[in-house]
Structure formats: C-alpha cells, structure tokens
Amino acid sequence: MTTAKKILLSEEEIPRQWYNILPDLPTPLQPPLHPGTGQPVGPDDLAPIFPMPLIEQEVSDQRWIDIPEGVMEKYFLWRPTPLVRARRLEEHLGTPARIYFKNEGVSPPGSHKPNTAVPQAYYNKISGVKKLTTETGAGQWGSALSFACNLFGLECQVFMVRISYEQKPYRRVMMQSWGANCIPSPSDQTEAGRKILQENPDSPGSLGIAISEAVEAAVTDPETKYSLGSVLNHVLLHQTIIGLEAQKQLAKIGESPDVVIGCAGGGSNFAGLALPFVREKIEGKPLEIYAVEPSSCPTMTRGPFAYDFGDTVMMTPLLPMHTLGHSFVPAPIHAGGLRYHGMAPIVSQLILDNLVTPVAIPQLETFQAGITFARTEGFISAPETNHAVAMVIREALKAKEEGKERVILFNWSGHGLVDMSAYEAYMEGRLSDHDLPEEEIKRALQDIETLPKPKA
Amino acid sequence: MTTAKKILLSEEEIPRQWYNILPDLPTPLQPPLHPGTGQPVGPDDLAPIFPMPLIEQEVSDQRWIDIPEGVMEKYFLWRPTPLVRARRLEEHLGTPARIYFKNEGVSPPGSHKPNTAVPQAYYNKISGVKKLTTETGAGQWGSALSFACNLFGLECQVFMVRISYEQKPYRRVMMQSWGANCIPSPSDQTEAGRKILQENPDSPGSLGIAISEAVEAAVTDPETKYSLGSVLNHVLLHQTIIGLEAQKQLAKIGESPDVVIGCAGGGSNFAGLALPFVREKIEGKPLEIYAVEPSSCPTMTRGPFAYDFGDTVMMTPLLPMHTLGHSFVPAPIHAGGLRYHGMAPIVSQLILDNLVTPVAIPQLETFQAGITFARTEGFISAPETNHAVAMVIREALKAKEEGKERVILFNWSGHGLVDMSAYEAYMEGRLSDHDLPEEEIKRALQDIETLPKPKA
Numbered sequence: 028m029t030t031a032k033k034i035l036l037s038e039e040e041i042p043r044q045w046y047n048i049l050p051d052l053p054t055p056l057q058p059p060l061h062p063g064t065g066q067p068v069g070p071d072d073l074a075p076i077f078p079m080p081l082i083e084q085e086v087s088d089q090r091w092i093d094i095p096e097g098v099m100e101k102y103f104l105w106r107p108t109p110l111v112r113a114r115r116l117e118e119h120l121g122t123p124a125r126i127y128f129k130n131e132g133v134s135p136p137g138s139h140k141p142n143t144a145v146p147q148a149y150y151n152k153i154s155g156v157k158k159l160t161t162e163t164g165a166g167q168w169g170s171a172l173s174f175a176c177n178l179f180g181l182e183c184q185v186f187m188v189r190i191s192y193e194q195k196p197y198r199r200v201m202m203q204s205w206g207a208n209c210i211p212s213p214s215d216q217t218e219a220g221r222k223i224l225q226e227n228p229d230s231p232g233s234l235g236i237a238i239s240e241a242v243e244a245a246v247t248d249p250e251t252k253y254s255l256g257s258v259l260n261h262v263l264l265h266q267t268i269i270g271l272e273a274q275k276q277l278a279k280i281g282e283s284p285d286v287v288i289g290c291a292g293g294g295s296n297f298a299g300l301a302l303p304f305v306r307e308k309i310e311g312k313p314l315e316i317y318a319v320e321p322s323s324c325p326t327m328t329r330g331p332f333a334y335d336f337g338d339t340v341m342m343t344p345l346l347p348m349h350t351l352g353h354s355f356v357p358a359p360i361h362a363g364g365l366r367y368h369g370m371a372p373i374v375s376q377l378i379l380d381n382l383v384t385p386v387a388i389p390q391l392e393t394f395q396a397g398i399t400f401a402r403t404e405g406f407i408s409a410p411e412t413n414h415a416v417a418m419v420i421r422e423a424l425k426a427k428e429e430g431k432e433r434v435i436l437f438n439w440s441g442h443g444l445v446d447m448s449a450y451e452a453y454m455e456g457r458l459s460d461h462d463l464p465e466e467e468i469k470r471a472l473q474d475i476e477t478l479p480k481p482k483a
Numbered sequence: 484m485t486t487a488k489k490i491l492l493s494e495e496e497i498p499r500q501w502y503n504i505l506p507d508l509p510t511p512l513q514p515p516l517h518p519g520t521g522q523p524v525g526p527d528d529l530a531p532i533f534p535m536p537l538i539e540q541e542v543s544d545q546r547w548i549d550i551p552e553g554v555m556e557k558y559f560l561w562r563p564t565p566l567v568r569a570r571r572l573e574e575h576l577g578t579p580a581r582i583y584f585k586n587e588g589v590s591p592p593g594s595h596k597p598n599t600a601v602p603q604a605y606y607n608k609i610s611g612v613k614k615l616t617t618e619t620g621a622g623q624w625g626s627a628l629s630f631a632c633n634l635f636g637l638e639c640q641v642f643m644v645r646i647s648y649e650q651k652p653y654r655r656v657m658m659q660s661w662g663a664n665c666i667p668s669p670s671d672q673t674e675a676g677r678k679i680l681q682e683n684p685d686s687p688g689s690l691g692i693a694i695s696e697a698v699e700a701a702v703t704d705p706e707t708k709y710s711l712g713s714v715l716n717h718v719l720l721h722q723t724i725i726g727l728e729a730q731k732q733l734a735k736i737g738e739s740p741d742v743v744i745g746c747a748g749g750g751s752n753f754a755g756l757a758l759p760f761v762r763e764k765i766e767g768k769p770l771e772i773y774a775v776e777p778s779s780c781p782t783m784t785r786g787p788f789a790y791d792f793g794d795t796v797m798m799t800p801l802l803p804m805h806t807l808g809h810s811f812v813p814a815p816i817h818a819g820g821l822r823y824h825g826m827a828p829i830v831s832q833l834i835l836d837n838l839v840t841p842v843a844i845p846q847l848e849t850f851q852a853g854i855t856f857a858r859t860e861g862f863i864s865a866p867e868t869n870h871a872v873a874m875v876i877r878e879a880l881k882a883k884e885e886g887k888e889r890v891i892l893f894n895w896s897g898h899g900l901v902d903m904s905a906y907e908a909y910m911e912g913r914l915s916d917h918d919l920p921e922e923e924i925k926r927a928l929q930d931i932e933t934l935p936k937p938k939a
C-alpha cells in the first residue's frame with residue numbers, strides 16, 4: 028500500500044492484449060438467434076453489418092487478443108488512465124475501506140466509450156470500409172465514434188434522437204467538431220425515417236427509430252458498416268483494457284480489491300473493469316462484483332433471462348439476456364446511458380452463474396452520491412457513473428459498520444460536465460426516483476412471450 | 484528524445500516550490516499606486532481585501548517559495564499534469580518541429596485556474612477567513628474558486644455577470660455542485676448592486692459591476708476576503724507549477740524548448756508556463772517566448788504601458804501595465820477569459836524588457852486552429868486556449884518553411900467542453916474577427932491620460 032493519490036502506468040507498462048472471457052465462462056453463452064428462422068446466427072448473417080475481424084472477435088475462443096499497433100497508438104492519446112485513491116471520500120465517510128477509482132473521464136470525449144470506438148473504427152478501416160453509421164441518444168456514444176472515425180479518416184454518420192439533438196446541443200457540436208455528420212432522427216435520409224415522418228412530421232424520435240435508420244444506412248451501401256457501443260461481446264472485449272490496467276496499477280502498490288463496482292446500461296463499462304476480476308473470481312479468489320442499474324430500469328434485478336431483440340423495432344438478432352422486454356420504455360432519468368431494456372449476454376450469463384451481483388439504485392440516491400463525490404474528490408461525474416458512486420458509498424459505509432478494512436475498486440466511467448442540467452434539476456428538487464409498478468414490467472414482458480426461450 | 488506520447492511525473496517528482504520571478508527581473512516592477520493619493524500602496528491598504536500571506540507573496544523577494552503541504556495534498560487531486568507530444572498535429576502539418584503541450588484541462592473544473600484558487604483558499608483558511616467572494620464572467624474562475632473553497636470548507640460567493648448567468652448555465656451549476664453561492668450581478672445584496680438595479684432593473688451586468696459587488700461584500704464583513712484569478716504577482720506565482728513541472732518532464736526526455744507559447748488575458752496561464760523559462764532566457768538561453776492575445780482586444784500589441792485601474796469602475800489600485808484603458812469594452816468574442824483591458828504587471832514589464840514577445844491573432848484563425856487540434860490530437864480546447872494553438876501552428880509552419888527542427892512548448896490551458904456553442908457558431912459561419920478601428924482605442928485611452936505615468 029502506497030500513500031500516493033494517483034497510481035500511474037507508463038506507456039510501456041500498458042497491457043498489449045485484451046482479455047476475452049468467452050473461453051473462461053463456466054457456462055458457455057447461448058447463441059444469438061435469427062429473428063425469422065429462430066436458428067443460430069452465423070458470421071454470414073452479420074457480414075452486411077460488421078467487418079469480419081469484429082465478427083471473429085465476437086465468437087473468438089482465444090483468451091488473449093493482441094491489440095493492434097494502430098489501435099495502441101490512438102489509445103496513447105489518453106491511455107493509460109489514472110487509478111486514483113479516493114482518500115477525501117474515505118475520510119468524509121469515516122470508513123476503514125480503501126477506495127480506488129479508474130478515471131475514464133480523461134479521454135477526449137470524456138468517457139470510456141472510445142476504448143471500443145477506436146478499435147471498431149480501426150478494424151473497419153483495414154477492412155476497406157469508408158463510412159460508419161450509428162445511433163445515439165444523449166450523445167456519449169455518438170461523440171466517441173465521431174472522435175474515433177476522425178482518427179482513421181472514416182466518414183461518420185450519427186443518427187441522434189431528434190429531441191436530444193434539439194435539447195442537448197453540446198454533444199452534437201462535439202461530433203461536428205470531429206467532422207461527423209450528425210443528423211436528427213427521424214430523418215429523410217432513410218426509408219425508415221421517411222415513413223415515420225410521413226405519419227408524424229413532428230416525431231421527437233426514439234433510440235429504436237435511430238437504430239433502424241443507422242442499420243438501413245449501413246446495409247444499403249456496400250462501403251458502409253454499422254457500429255454498436257455496448258452489449259456485444261467484441262465491445263466488452265475492447266473495454267477490458269480498463270480492468271487490465273487497473274490490475275497492473277493495484278499490483279504496483281500491493282493492493283487487491285475485495286469489491287469491484289461498475290454501473291451497467293448495456294454492460295460495457297462495467298464489464299470493461301470487471302471481467303479481468305471475474306477471471307480471478309472463477310479461479311477462486313473471494314471477490315464481490317456489483318453491476319449497478321437504475322431502479323427505474325431494473326433489467327438485471329427484475330427482468331427475466333430470456334431471448335429478446337436488442338432493439339425496440341425488432342430488427343436485430345435475438346440475444347440471450349436479462350431483459351425487460353424490447354417494448355419497455357424507461358422513465359426519463361438523466362442517466363441516459365442506463366436506459367436500456369436489455370443487458371450484455373456475457374454480463375447476463377455471469378449473473379446466472381452467481382459471479383456478478385446486480386443491484387438497483389434509485390435516481391435521487393445516485394445524484395446525492397454525485398454531489399458527495401464532487402465535494403470530496405472534486406470531479407463531477409456523469410449521471411450514469413453516479414450509480415457506481417452510490418454503490419461505493421453503500422459498501423464503504425457497510426465496511427465502517429462492520430469495522431472491516433475492505434478494498435473497493437470502481438469504474439469512474441465518465442465526467443458530467445455536459446450533463447450539468449441534470450445536477451441543476453436535482454439541486455432544485457425537480458427529480459424523482461420514478462418508482463416502477465410491477466404491472467408495467469409485466470405488460471412489457473408480454474411482448475417476448477412468443478419468442479424462443481433460452482435453456483435454463 | 485523519447486518516442487512516448489505522454490511524459491508523466493510521479494507525485495514524488497512534483498516540484499515542491501513555486502518560482503517567484505520578482506528578484507530575477509532585470510527591471511524591477513514599479514509599485515501599484517493608491518488611486519486617491521497617487522502614493523505606492525502598502526500592505527495595510529490591501530489587508531481588508533487579501534490575507535497577509537498572499538500580500539507577502541505579492542511583494543516577496545525570495546526566488547523560491549515553499550508550497551505548503553496542505554496545498555500539495557489538494558494539487559494531487561489532478562497534478563502533476565501530463566506533458567503530451569502532439570505527434571498527430573506535427574504529422575498533419577508536415578513540420579519538422581516537435582510540439583509538446585501541458586494538459587491543464589485535466590483539473591476538475593477543466594482549466595489551469597485551480598492552481599491558484601487552491602493556494603488562495605488555503606492561505607485564507609489558515610488566516611481565519613470564513614468566506615471568499617469573487618466575480619466571474621463566463622465562469623471559469625468562479626468555478627475554480629468554488630471548487631477550491633469547498634476543499635477547505637470555506638464559504639464561496641460568486642457574483643456572476645447576469646447575462647452569463649442566464650446564458651451559460653453549465654458553469655453556474657458546476658459552482659453550485661461544489662456548494663458555492665452563485666449570484667447574478669447586479670444583485671440586491673450589495674449597495675453597488677442595488678444602486679444599479681434602481682437605475683435599471685433589467686441591467687445585464689458587467690464584469691466591472693460584479694467586481695464592485697464582490698469587493699464590497701468582502702470589505703464590509705471582517706470574516707470575508709476577496710479573491711482574484713489573474714493579473715497579480717501572487718496569482719502568477721502559484722501558476723508557475725505548470726512551467727516547473729514542464730521543465731522536469733522535458734528534462735526526462737532530454738528535450739529543451741526553442742519556443743514557449745501561451746495565451747494571455749490577465750496573464751496567469753501564460754506566465755505559469757513561461758516564467759521558469761523566462762529565467763532560463765535571462766540566464767542566456769536563446770528562447771522565443773510568445774504571449775498570444777485576441778486581435779480584437781490587443782492589450783499588449785496596441786495598448787501603451789501606463790498606470791491604469793485593474794477594473795472598469797476605478798476601485799482598484801493603479802497598476803503599471805499594458806492597457807487599452809479601463810473603459811475599453813472588448814468585442815463579444817468567445818474567448819471570454821481574454822477580454823480584459825489590462826495585462827499582469829510582470830508580463831507587461833517582461834515585454835518592455837524584450838523577454839516576452841506579444842502576438843495578436845484574429846478570432847477565426849483561433850477557431851480554425853481549435854478544429855485542427857480536435858481532429859488531430861482529439862481534445863477540444865477552450866476558445867482562449869485556441870489562441871495558443873493558433874500560434875503553435877504558425878510557428879510549426881515557419882519551422883517547416885525554414886526546414887528547422889524546433890521544439891515548441893505550449894500551455895493547453897483548458898478544455899472547451901462547456902464552450903461548444905462557440906464552436907457551433909464558428910462552424911455555422913456566424914463568427915467574425917471583430918477588427919478594431921484605431922479610433923476606438925484612442926477614445927478608450929483618453930480616460931487614462933490624467934492618471935500618473937510610470938517611468939519609461
């Protein structure tokens with residue numbers, strides 16, 4: 028144990044491989060299914076959407092996958108990221124726990140998202156792709172992909188939910204500053220968009236519509252592919268750089284975590300930190316690993332494990348995952364990145380196997396935690412990240428109650444400097460927890476009753 | 484020379500003293516004058532406004548001043564900051580120059596400002612002060628002081644120019660998140676504010692009015708002091724941590740700069756990087772040191788060296804500096820931090836002594852530079868910082884033309900993530916250079932004709 032506030036790695040010390048958990052999973056993942064045939068989806072089905080290197084990573088059985096030099100060089104723009112001891116938070120809570128966080132907010136777009144945006148752009152580039160499309164809600168993913176495409180000279184087209192496009196101009200302008208083409212969705216540039224606009228010219232848009240537009244724009248142009256910011260195996264793979272760096276940093280000071288915490292929307296930042304530690308847990312190390320979700324969108328804690336569409340418009344393959352049903356509409360909480368009906372299949376399977384423990388936390392507690400963090404550690408967290416912070420505080424106080432010297436590690440997945448309106452609403456008492464009646468979940472789950480069922 | 488992208492210092496390697504250039508100045512500074520008596524201002528005159536340790540630093544003849552442990556501990560929240568090789572920018576420009584920047588955007592408020600906000604809060608705290616007041620325009624300084632006061636349990640009252648308070652809510656909410664009391668100015672909390680509101684209830688406010696309010700709130704309460712974010716000697720002193728770290732980082736890789744560049748509004752971020760290198764220049768090292776200002780507010784390049792008020796309402800002592808006259812109203816450029824009529828006396832004196840070269844750059848060139856930087860190095864700069872970036876690009880292209888391998892060092896003083904509306908206006912072609920007619924300067928300078936004159 029050191030007295031340092033920040034534990035840094037030099038660029039020479041950065042891990043040169045990602046960790047692929049697929050070969051280590053105690054229970055293998057069940058395959059995605061074709062929505063029409065109900066049969067497992069093969070590489071050919073995905074080829075119109077993703078380039079082959081990413082399709083291969085999606086199903087790879089290799090434990091370690093080399094990070095290409097072309098990706099490393101871009102990672103060095105902001106990686107390795109600091110591991111920080113949250114001493115002032117510890118003191119404020121009066122806890123015997125030692126709290127460390129991985130600061131992923133230092134990337135140019137301000138979150139962990141570029142960890143996968145950069146390799147996705149890279150593999151598309153070397154596969155001859157000229158342009159990537161994607162959808163974005165609040166804009167975290169869209170800005171990360173814009174940043175990454177610009178680094179490799181790829182065109183980038185981001186379909187941004189129209190109401191966010193109008194209400195949250197900052198992320199849109201970030202995308203444009205990196206040279207991306209950011210379009211309010213529904214747009215007149217796709218069949219799907221035109222159809223919606225014909226029915227309702229004033230449609231505020233939705234993530235479902237934006238996905239339809241982005242996928243259509245990709246499959247109708249041979250030089251264009253589509254890019255996804257979470258959920259899939261290859262996305263989680265790229266994010267493991269977070270946990271692998273953290274392992275090296277903790278080893279440097281002779282620390283080892285007892286508790287690992289991340290917030291989870293689609294699952295990528297959580298898995299990015301947690302998967303290398305899940306491996307330690309599989310190998311026998313006692314370790315608690317918490318994935319934290321909003322209580323108003325309780326995919327992991329109240330959704331069944333089922334086959335469901337990844338999107339709301341039923342275009343994607345069926346994925347085996349914890350889900351609230353693809354028609355579930357989460358309450359308008361400010362943690363936009365956690366408003367997703369499903370969960371990454373890898374994370375879902377780890378929950379089934381008792382390797383990861385899901386926790387749901389209400390919105391007000393998360394903002395209270397964010398204010399506590401800002402006033403102790405200084406940094407203002409993204410609303411999503413505040414879910415992790417809230418769980419850290421719960422665990423630190425538990426350690427205090429029990430008088431235990433626990434080591435808590437969490438992923439500070441991004442800063443909240445472009446989310447200040449959410450803090451304003453919180454401080455002015457305008458936010459609520461959006462309690463979720465059981466009936467609403469039941470209603471949404473009816474939509475998936477007729478779909479194939481995964482093995483128990 | 485290394486191949487690393489980032490040169491990091493460990494916390495053990497951080498400098499433990501600030502550099503005070505006063506004893507090394509070839510020409511000693513002329514004293515500030517009392518506006519009423521015209522006599523040099525003494526410590527007693529300043530005591531109602533500043534605590535004694537800061538007044539002592541303002542006139543200290545010690546070259547090295549220890550950084551107190553209580554400040555170091557807070558610096559470690561974000562310091563040492565990375566020194567980054569801007570390889571992608573170099574490649575884009577095709578320059579033989581090697582470009583390094585000091586990334587001061589990693590602090591919680593996102594700029595260099597907390598380097599002085601933290602020690603100012605510290606010295607006030609140990610002097611028994613309970614509350615600090617200040618003024619802020621766009622909010623960079625106000626948010627930094629809010630952050631710092633919170634760390635030391637001081638109350639913080641920020642008078643924010645009303646039009647900014649309403650138009651730029653993000654920085655205001657940042658201040659509130661750190662627990663500060665941010666008030667639109669003119670307010671009904673001071674005599675000065677009430678007087679303005681009586682005359683014009685809809686007054687949009689101005690920095691001059693906000694200063695009056697902040698100073699009044701400080702001098703009328705024995706437990707309250709006032710805090711200033713630039714211009715004064717002690718502020719520049721605290722910022723030298725930037726240049727001192729950079730010297731150590733460059734030494735680690737065997738580099739030494741030929742050119743040092745910073746943007747200059749009041750002069751603090753520029754001086755923070757440059758002063759330790761000015762010392763090397765005084766000792767004989769050949770070195771070009773550029774202070775960059777907006778061509779629409781050309782204090783250093785077109786303003787005379789004169790005694791003038793630091794504020795627009797003629798309350799402060801008279802300072803010997805380059806000035807456009809205290810009644811000069813800069814055009815509404817987006818680099819709010821550079822819209823100041825004067826310049827730090829230290830920087831002004833260094834210009835007179837040919838140790839620092841001032842340069843003025845028009846707004847459009849600075850935003851073009853910012854876009855180039857964002858698309859090469861990834862990071863989106865504050866509009867102020869873009870002035871430094873623009874000068875770096877000029878120098879890098881000059882090195883290319885001359886075929887010279889020059890080493891350029893600059894201060895990346897802050898990120899622009901809460902200034903995206905400025906980028907939007909630029910990309911939509913809504914910005915202009917705001918060329919400044921000679922008559923406007925002449926008119927503003929008439930106001931200082933009757934003031935005492937400094938020695939030539």
